Amino acid sequence: KLFPNKAATGLVAATFTPLTPEGEINLSEIRPYVDYLLEQQGVKSIFVNGTTGEGMSLTVEERKLLAVEWCHQGKNKLEQVIVHVGCMSLKDSQELARHAAEIGADGISVISPSFFKPATAEALRMFLQEVAAAAPAMPFYYYHIPAVTGVNLRSRDVLEGIANQIPSFQGLKFSGSDLMDFGQCVNYSPSHWSLLYGIDEQLLGALAMGANGAVGRLVSI
Numbered sequence: 001k002l003f004p005n006k007a008a009t010g011l012v013a014a015t016f017t018p019l020t021p022e023g024e025i026n027l028s029e030i031r032p033y034v035d036y037l038l039e040q041q042g043v044k045s046i047f048v049n050g051t052t053g054e055g056m057s058l059t060v061e062e063r064k065l066l067a068v069e070w071c072h073q074g075k076n077k078l079e080q081v082i083v084h085v086g087c088m089s090l091k092d093s094q095e096l097a098r099h100a101a102e103i104g105a106d107g108i109s110v111i112s113p114s115f116f117k118p119a120t121a122e123a124l125r126m127f128l129q130e131v132a133a134a135a136p137a138m139p140f141y142y143y144h145i146p147a148v149t150g151v152n153l154r155s156r157d158v159l160e161g162i163a164n165q166i167p168s169f170q171g172l173k174f175s176g177s178d179l180m181d182f183g184q185c186v187n188y189s190p191s192h193w194s195l196l197y198g199i200d201e202q203l204l205g206a207l208a209m210g211a212n213g214a215v216g217r218l219v220s221i
């Protein structure tokens, strides 16, 4: 099998990015953070450089340093380290995707570009495809978060035929409140995909609809 079924399920912590008082990334906090998540929260998987981690406000270099440290500290301890690699620039996203593969991350995730927004689901799929192709063996998760991106395309439309364009497609991180769209994604998805819900306050509803897990901030603190 080209892509072993290694989808992230259960609780996934959306990690904060530790900073020094001067605003520099503080890598020394990551090891105790991993231990805290495992020992105090019972969380075995993490989602780094996402919304909570303020990935979109960091430089590509900072994101790489963080991804390296999370993977290093999580090795043989965490089940999954998923690295968010979405950027406004396709080339930056591709660079981060390649980097995540090189450092042994377990998956990558990509948010929609949000300054020049894709007008159609097909246009967004093409962007995702180009990023995924830079790291074709990395399990790939589309990250839907319309309140932040302003991209209100239905995830169900984005998923249409996506496995043909992205053979490494592994699932969806759905941080939207439209449970009808989420439910339609559940109905469409093959069983080896993982549908991770991202609004902690609505998690019970999403679990009832078939979510395989959650990516959230409330377990990260």
Ligand SMILES: CC(=O)N[C@@H]([C@@H](O)[C@H](O)[C@H](O)CO)[C@@H](O)CC(=O)C(=O)O
Pocket: 014, 015, 047, 050, 051, 052, 053, 175, 198, 199, 200, 201, 215, 216, 217, 218
């Ligand atoms: C906008 C936002 O930060 N949403 C959070 C939620 O965990 C959110 O903090 C929670 O529902 C509390 O409102 C997660 O979806 C974030 C997340 O998965 C990420 O950091 O990538």
